[in-house]
Amino acid sequence: MIKVEIDSRSGFCGGVIRAIGKAEQYLEKQPRLYSLGEMVHNEAELERLGAKGLITVRHEDMVRLPAGEALLIRAHGEPPATYRKVGELGLDIIDCTCPVVLRLQESILKAYQGLDGKGTIVIFGKIGHAEVLGLVGQVGGDAVVVENAGQLKEQFEKGAIKAPVELFSQTTMNPAEYETICNYLTSKGVALHAHNTICRQVADRHRLLADFAKAHDVIVFVSGSLSSNGRVLFELCRSANPRTYMAGTVADIDSAWFRPSDSVGVCGATSTPKWLLEEVARHISTLS
Numbered sequence: 001m002i003k004v005e006i007d008s009r010s011g012f013c014g015g016v017i018r019a020i021g022k023a024e025q026y027l028e029k030q031p032r033l034y035s036l037g038e039m040v041h042n043e044a045e046l047e048r049l050g051a052k053g054l055i056t057v058r059h060e061d062m063v064r065l066p067a068g069e070a071l072l073i074r075a076h077g078e079p080p081a082t083y084r085k086v087g088e089l090g091l092d093i094i095d096c097t098c099p100v101v102l103r104l105q106e107s108i109l110k111a112y113q114g115l116d117g118k119g120t121i122v123i124f125g126k127i128g129h130a131e132v133l134g135l136v137g138q139v140g141g142d143a144v145v146v147e148n149a150g151q152l153k154e155q156f157e158k159g160a161i162k163a164p165v166e167l168f169s170q171t172t173m174n175p176a177e178y179e180t181i182c183n184y185l186t187s188k189g190v191a192l193h194a195h196n197t198i199c200r201q202v203a204d205r206h207r208l209l210a211d212f213a214k215a216h217d218v219i220v221f222v223s224g225s226l227s228s229n230g231r232v233l234f235e236l237c238r239s240a241n242p243r244t245y246m247a248g249t250v251a252d253i254d255s256a257w258f259r260p261s262d263s264v265g266v267c268g269a270t271s272t273p274k275w276l277l278e279e280v281a282r283h284i285s286t287l288s
């Protein structure tokens, strides 16, 4: 019989729980709430919130919203230009920026002011990711964003990174890669102030998820296809356990992945709802 265990640390992070809670509270009294970008990178959860009245809009759609409508800013945060635009349009802001992201935005601005035109702000993050756009926006775009140590080396070699370096990270990045980036800059003798801004919840998850993946025969990683954190954590599980599979919902699960005596671990990204992990676990346990 297949044994199934859900990773107790998987599921929404605090920032996402807080944002969804605020949206649901609002929608208990109002018929609709606009969300600037997908509130969470999980299609199944978006469908659930959509049924309650949450409508996802893009930045370019904001101008078409009637003044007085409420617009939710996600846990990822937004650059100052967005707040200015929302103000001009007369929309009400429901600000769900995660307090951890808010502190990170403030630290980047402070470090930038401290550099006073000398040195470089380097952000380890996914180019074009909403959180990263919010971070870069704090300094009017005057920052170098790198997705990995290879890109950092490239930027350094072409002279785009000047010392001293104030190094920050998007909150959901891989701690091991962050270390590699720090080590590279140090090995080049660059004066470095490394602000380790990977969210504690994410860092702990990275550390413990590999152990969880090794402790089972098969891992089913549940994540929406748009989640960058999901892709990073999926790869981490796969390198610890080659029998790791990705599933967006129950419909993606293939019974050929399992043998009757397998122990199966079910885990997910910071954007994967707990109810979906439970649904997947229930489904797998009926396959034996």
Ligand code: SF4
Pocket: 013, 014, 015, 016, 075, 076, 098, 099, 100, 101, 171, 172, 199, 200, 201, 202, 270
């Ligand atoms: S990962 Fe951490 S910093 Fe990012 S939204 Fe979640 S709780 Fe906030």
